[in-house]
Amino acid sequence: MMQVFYGPAYVGAGHVFDTTRKSQWVAESLTADPIAGVQVCAPEPVTETMLAQVHDARYIEAMRTGVPRDLAESQGFRWDSGIWDAAIASTGGVLAAVRAALTDGVAGSLSSGLHHALPKEGRGFCTFNGLALGALHALDRGARRVLILDVDAHCGGGTYVCIRGNSAITHFDLAVHPYDRYLARTPHRLVLVDRADRYLGELRRLLASVEHDPFDCCVYNAGMDPFEGCREGGLPGITADILAERERLVFQWCTERHVPIAFVLAGGYTGSTCTLEQLIALHRSTITAAVSAGRRWLLHRG
Numbered sequence: 277m278m279q280v281f282y283g284p285a286y287v288g289a290g291h292v293f294d295t296t297r298k299s300q301w302v303a304e305s306l307t308a309d310p311i312a313g314v315q316v317c318a319p320e321p322v323t324e325t326m327l328a329q330v331h332d333a334r335y336i337e338a339m340r341t342g343v344p345r346d347l348a349e350s351q352g353f354r355w356d357s358g359i360w361d362a363a364i365a366s367t368g369g370v371l372a373a374v375r376a377a378l379t380d381g382v383a384g385s386l387s388s389g390l391h392h393a394l395p396k397e398g399r400g401f402c403t404f405n406g407l408a409l410g411a412l413h414a415l416d417r418g419a420r421r422v423l424i425l426d427v428d429a430h431c432g433g434g435t436y437v438c439i440r441g442n443s444a445i446t447h448f449d450l451a452v453h454p455y456d457r458y459l460a461r462t463p464h465r466l467v468l469v470d471r472a473d474r475y476l477g478e479l480r481r482l483l484a485s486v487e488h489d490p491f492d493c494c495v496y497n498a499g500m501d502p503f504e505g506c507r508e509g510g511l512p513g514i515t516a517d518i519l520a521e522r523e524r525l526v527f528q529w530c531t532e533r534h535v536p537i538a539f540v541l542a543g544g545y546t547g548s549t550c551t552l553e554q555l556i557a558l559h560r561s562t563i564t565a566a567v568s569a570g571r572r573w574l575l576h577r578g
């Protein structure tokens with residue numbers, strides 16, 4: 277079984293919008309219409325010691341207590357005590373997914389709102405940087421080289437700041453919207469795509485550039501907001517089929533090279549041109565591709 281981490285605490289924040297509620301929508305859909313081979317498990321919350329690997333003590337304290345208020349609301353929504361529980365639960369889920377991936381090959385967490393978060397404050401609806409924390413956790417668990425692959429529509433400038441200077445982490449960012457753009461230097465690469473017909477080709481090119489790099493783990497930020505119907509980030513011509521193909525490509529690339537992969541949901545927003553059903557289907561395409569890659573992983577291992 278492939279482990280996918282989620283618990284009710286993920287949606288404890290009072291502020292209601294897609295990022296704070298989406299994991300529940302996807303989890304409910306997995307209950308109503310299960311994907312064979314998926315086991316939903318509740319993770320342990322991340323500890324403050326773990327958070328301190330990336331985040332400043334003053335910021336962690338602000339998120340826990342709500343004081344100072346401007347810092348506690350720096351990610352962009354009203355602070356309430358549920359935000360802390362939600363943030364430590366869903367960040368703990370990323371770390372649990374990394375551990376499960378290192379053992380089982382493929383795992384995930386229904387977490388969102390990670391890649392814009394900075395060491396000293398939140399940004400862009402992201403509270404803690406679970407991608408940076410997940411990569412460091414993989415290194416703590418014995419991985420020597422980690423790939424962070426971020427295909428959310430927006431750039432992951434927060435992740436860049438969090439892991440800058442760590443030569444054990446390669447950071448690839450395939451974006452379609454300039455928000456949170458940064459000047460990427462090796463081992464960071466940022467590719468900003470402005471035409472849908474170039475999207476998958478650019479992804480293939482990125483992956484081909486590290487064809488022979490021996491990664492021990494991939495942390496995959498599987499944002500669905502490049503979808504043409506998403507009001508935040510969507511690029512015309514990027515269809516659900518293209519995104520499903522993207523997911524097959526990424527999971528296949530990792531499993532063929534025996535690179536354990538831990539995925540998270542990331543962006544994807546409902547609106548007049550993206551219904552809740554469409555958004556859930558988009559995120560389910562990540563889980564479906566992950567499960568079939570996980571099966572191949574087990575076959576390879578015999």
Ligand SMILES: [Zn+2]
Binds near residue numbers: 429
């Ligand atoms: Zn995004």
